[in-house]
Amino acid sequence: MRITPGMSAENAIYNLQQGRTAIDQLQEQIASGYNINRPSDDPLSTRQLLDLQEQIASGDQYSSNITKAETLLNVTNTSLTSMATLMQQVKKIAGDMVAGTLDAAGTASAVANLTQLKSQLVDMGNTRLGDQYVFGGFSTSQPFSSTGVFSGTTDIPQVEIAPNSTVGTTVSGADLLNGGKPAAAVGSGATAGQSPVNILGSIDALILAINNKDSAGILDGVKNVKAGADQITVAQSDVAGRLVRLDNMKSMIANNQNTLKTVFGDIQNVDYAKAGVMLSRQTTAFNAALSATSKLSQLSLLDYMK
Known part of the structure; x- marks a missing residue:
C-alpha cells in the first residue's frame, strides 16, 4: 500500500488531536474535581453514578421520614406518659372509694378530682404537633370534644422508612381512650375490666356510682380503670418499640449512605x-x-x- 504525504499528514494531525484532547480532558478534570463531567466521558461509569445518586437520594428521603416519625412518636409518648400518670391517680381515688365509706365532703372531692382528671385526659387526647393531632388520625380538627366524644379518624398515618416498609407515626385516640369507634360499652359485672376499655366512659360511670353510693358500680369502676391504665401502658410499649425500630433503621441507613457516598467519590472524585x-x-x-x-x-x- 502506498503511503502518500497527505496520508502521513492526516495521520499526524489525528494523533496530535488525540493528544490535545487527552490533555484538555485532564485539565478539565483537575479544574472541576470530577472524573466525569459529561456522559460521553465514560458512559458505563455515568450509569453507575446515576444509580448511586438515586440510592443516596432515596436514603436521604428515608432519613427525613424517620426524623419526622420520631418527632411525632416522641410527642405521642410524652402524652401517653402523662395519661399513665393521670390513670394512676384515677386508680387511687377508685381504690379509696372501695376501701371505706367517705362522708359527703370526701365524696364530692373524689367526684371533683375524677372530673378534672377526665378533662385532663381529654386535653392529652387533643395533643397536636403543628397542625397534626397525634391521636386524631387524619383529622385536621380537634378529635375529642369536652365530654370525650371522638370525632377523628381511626387511621394511623404511616411513613415509609425503607422500600415496602412503613411505620405508624401516631396512636388511635379512639382505640386508646374510647375503646374504639364507636366507643366500647363500659364493662360491668362479668365484663368489667375486659378489653377494649372505654376509659373516658368508665370514669363517667365511676363518678355516677360514687354519687349513687353504688358499691357494685364502684367495684366495676376499679376494674375498668385498672384495665384502662394497662391499655395505656400497652400503647406506650408499642410506641417505644416503634422508636427502637426507627433508631435501628436510621443507623443502618446512615451506614449505607456512608458506603454509597464513598463508592460515588471513588468513581467521581x-x-x-x-x-x-x-x-x-x-x-x-x-x-x-x-x-x-x-x-x-x-x-x-x-x-x-x-
Whole structure:
C-alpha cells in the first residue's frame, strides 16, 4: 500500500488531536474535581453514578421520614406518659372509694378530682404537633370534644422508612381512650375490666356510682380503670418499640449512605496526584509528538536523494 504525504499528514494531525484532547480532558478534570463531567466521558461509569445518586437520594428521603416519625412518636409518648400518670391517680381515688365509706365532703372531692382528671385526659387526647393531632388520625380538627366524644379518624398515618416498609407515626385516640369507634360499652359485672376499655366512659360511670353510693358500680369502676391504665401502658410499649425500630433503621441507613457516598467519590472524585502525573506525562508526549511532526513535515523527496 502506498503511503502518500497527505496520508502521513492526516495521520499526524489525528494523533496530535488525540493528544490535545487527552490533555484538555485532564485539565478539565483537575479544574472541576470530577472524573466525569459529561456522559460521553465514560458512559458505563455515568450509569453507575446515576444509580448511586438515586440510592443516596432515596436514603436521604428515608432519613427525613424517620426524623419526622420520631418527632411525632416522641410527642405521642410524652402524652401517653402523662395519661399513665393521670390513670394512676384515677386508680387511687377508685381504690379509696372501695376501701371505706367517705362522708359527703370526701365524696364530692373524689367526684371533683375524677372530673378534672377526665378533662385532663381529654386535653392529652387533643395533643397536636403543628397542625397534626397525634391521636386524631387524619383529622385536621380537634378529635375529642369536652365530654370525650371522638370525632377523628381511626387511621394511623404511616411513613415509609425503607422500600415496602412503613411505620405508624401516631396512636388511635379512639382505640386508646374510647375503646374504639364507636366507643366500647363500659364493662360491668362479668365484663368489667375486659378489653377494649372505654376509659373516658368508665370514669363517667365511676363518678355516677360514687354519687349513687353504688358499691357494685364502684367495684366495676376499679376494674375498668385498672384495665384502662394497662391499655395505656400497652400503647406506650408499642410506641417505644416503634422508636427502637426507627433508631435501628436510621443507623443502618446512615451506614449505607456512608458506603454509597464513598463508592460515588471513588468513581467521581479526581485523584489530584495521579491526575497531575498523567497530565505531565501527556503534555511531554504531546510536545514531543508536535516537535517530531513539525520536523517530518519539512522533509521532501530531495532529502532522500543521495
